[in-house]
Amino acid sequence: MGLAWHLASRPQGPLKASDFELKEHKTPPLTDGTLLVRNHWLSVDPHMRSRMDAAQPYIKSTYPPYELDVPLEGAGVGQVIESRAEGFAPGDWVGHYAGWREESLLTPMTCWKLPSDGLPERSYIGLLGHTGATAYFGLRAAEPKAGEVIFVSGAGGAVGSTVVQLAKLKGMKVIASTGGPKKVELVRALGADIVLDYKAGPILDQLGAAAPDGIDVYYDNVGGDHLDAAMAVGRVHARFSTLGTIENYNSGKPAELKYLLNVVAQRIRIQGVVATDYIPEFPAFRQELTGLIKAGKLKLEETIREGMDAMPTALMELFTGGSFGKMVVRV
Amino acid sequence: MGLAWHLASRPQGPLKASDFELKEHKTPPLTDGTLLVRNHWLSVDPHMRSRMDAAQPYIKSTYPPYELDVPLEGAGVGQVIESRAEGFAPGDWVGHYAGWREESLLTPMTCWKLPSDGLPERSYIGLLGHTGATAYFGLRAAEPKAGEVIFVSGAGGAVGSTVVQLAKLKGMKVIASTGGPKKVELVRALGADIVLDYKAGPILDQLGAAAPDGIDVYYDNVGGDHLDAAMAVGRVHARFSTLGTIENYNSGKPAELKYLLNVVAQRIRIQGVVATDYIPEFPAFRQELTGLIKAGKLKLEETIREGMDAMPTALMELFTGGSFGKMVVRV
Numbered sequence: 001m002g003l004a005w006h007l008a009s010r011p012q013g014p015l016k017a018s019d020f021e022l023k024e025h026k027t028p029p030l031t032d033g034t035l036l037v038r039n040h041w042l043s044v045d046p047h048m049r050s051r052m053d054a055a056q057p058y059i060k061s062t063y064p065p066y067e068l069d070v071p072l073e074g075a076g077v078g079q080v081i082e083s084r085a086e087g088f089a090p091g092d093w094v095g096h097y098a099g100w101r102e103e104s105l106l107t108p109m110t111c112w113k114l115p116s117d118g119l120p121e122r123s124y125i126g127l128l129g130h131t132g133a134t135a136y137f138g139l140r141a142a143e144p145k146a147g148e149v150i151f152v153s154g155a156g157g158a159v160g161s162t163v164v165q166l167a168k169l170k171g172m173k174v175i176a177s178t179g180g181p182k183k184v185e186l187v188r189a190l191g192a193d194i195v196l197d198y199k200a201g202p203i204l205d206q207l208g209a210a211a212p213d214g215i216d217v218y219y220d221n222v223g224g225d226h227l228d229a230a231m232a233v234g235r236v237h238a239r240f241s242t243l244g245t246i247e248n249y250n251s252g253k254p255a256e257l258k259y260l261l262n263v264v265a266q267r268i269r270i271q272g273v274v275a276t277d278y279i280p281e282f283p284a285f286r287q288e289l290t291g292l293i294k295a296g297k298l299k300l301e302e303t304i305r306e307g308m309d310a311m312p313t314a315l316m317e318l319f320t321g322g323s324f325g326k327m328v329v330r331v
Numbered sequence: 332m333g334l335a336w337h338l339a340s341r342p343q344g345p346l347k348a349s350d351f352e353l354k355e356h357k358t359p360p361l362t363d364g365t366l367l368v369r370n371h372w373l374s375v376d377p378h379m380r381s382r383m384d385a386a387q388p389y390i391k392s393t394y395p396p397y398e399l400d401v402p403l404e405g406a407g408v409g410q411v412i413e414s415r416a417e418g419f420a421p422g423d424w425v426g427h428y429a430g431w432r433e434e435s436l437l438t439p440m441t442c443w444k445l446p447s448d449g450l451p452e453r454s455y456i457g458l459l460g461h462t463g464a465t466a467y468f469g470l471r472a473a474e475p476k477a478g479e480v481i482f483v484s485g486a487g488g489a490v491g492s493t494v495v496q497l498a499k500l501k502g503m504k505v506i507a508s509t510g511g512p513k514k515v516e517l518v519r520a521l522g523a524d525i526v527l528d529y530k531a532g533p534i535l536d537q538l539g540a541a542a543p544d545g546i547d548v549y550y551d552n553v554g555g556d557h558l559d560a561a562m563a564v565g566r567v568h569a570r571f572s573t574l575g576t577i578e579n580y581n582s583g584k585p586a587e588l589k590y591l592l593n594v595v596a597q598r599i600r601i602q603g604v605v606a607t608d609y610i611p612e613f614p615a616f617r618q619e620l621t622g623l624i625k626a627g628k629l630k631l632e633e634t635i636r637e638g639m640d641a642m643p644t645a646l647m648e649l650f651t652g653g654s655f656g657k658m659v660v661r662v
Contacts, residue, residue: 050596056590058535058538058563058564204389223591223592232387245591245592254559254589254591255588255589256585256586256587257586258585259387260576260585261381261575263573263601264573264574264575264576264604265394265605266603267608269600269601270594270601271599271600272597272599273598274595
């Protein structure tokens, strides 16, 4: 039992409240091998927007669209309240992807026990979860090297704010972009060398001035004009990791790329990255990042919203720029 | 001495005759270490169009724009008529990149001697030159495997027609695109399994129907709607090599990509490729392709135009679809 957010209709353009419906979700009675979890923290992430659209013809996506009128999905952490699964007892903290609801019915295959390492449990839907893994493995895929110049777009977001810190730890020169003077300051405080405000003018002009000798790496959270600008200033054999096209999620507009030819001329590599490809490496990644967090070298920037009611607006804020860092909802 | 084509003005949109001027080009007297070559075959290539535009701000290209009112550059082969360079004697055949002119003044660093292997000399600006290398190394960069599905755009061009044959030799299923029923037949004769006619309807619809299970590899000669369609049907971890955006060279319009998000969702890799990165491997590449040609397994499709006067229109034909295979001009 418990409340769960359902997708009421496929959004047209920007999300609106009526695209969502909060209603009772009956979990079936526990059978052998299942466990029931009361969630305490739920995640909203930009990629959720893209899964709200209907399947496009010809797309062979591994990430199918959300279905209408069933609970939405996403990362969550909570405590076991009832268990018929071996190794899980009431009170245990677990992480899972059956979020957007107060209670989740899980199995040992669809959840994992949080370690008792003293870090806040919500870290496991943030820095030590999919968000951190997206930052970590996306950056790694671009083969970053000390002394190189990286451009990180969407640096005020959960992933971007982590990439900025990881890139600095690698000894890179970091050019970051975000929106508005307040976020510019926050990103600068994370260690970025130059922070561009995309609301202040065309990103191409700003990036061209900030990187007169070009960039070696681009970590793309945005797509659209930011990707185009990165293409324009990419050095020979630059490596781009693309992990989201937030600019095009809501608009439904195609990305307009004027500098695509430069991908050829400069022999740029663009690699799409999804963190779930690296699940076998998650334990090592968590160990490394836990060490950095405990050493005070890496911190999770976060915005916390309160209560189940807040979930749709929390998601919308990711696109309107209302949050900084990881957006989590306490339920 | 001799005639040379000069860039008279930077073209606005599609090329026109008045963008070019044919006039006498005075080569300075030979000094020690130089040689003079009378060209017999000159190449026109799609990428030349992009070098006719002025430099774009922020672009750090290794391939600078052509200068106005100096001879254009491009691949050529000819015979030495005078030499003050060691190892080069009158009558020797050489290849070089100082084309678009009747006579080229060269040094041993800016030219290379053609082997005497019985193949037509013009092969060295085609299958055994930059064109073949673009096909060969571009395909290799996409890590093609037997049994996989490849989509080759611009398959009626010099590079595309070679990629179709090389991919078939690798045991791939080849879906190719070209323009018009006549070229469709010619590409089919090269061994392509399915040939799409982009003039007959939207390429996305055609590719979606031709590749119901998606594609593993895309060899991009076109950009624009072809690249977008390939993104739409890319399988998980598909590899794209992009070697030209012919669709956008002339139009000056940005590429509009609706399916960019699929690069993320499917973890697609896009690699820009330029053949000159592989010059150290050219001898091995030439040996392999010479073997395939002599064994009758690979053939150079070509369109021959006659005389210096024909060069600008030969180049224009690459964009209007007037040629099939490699366009060479006998001068």
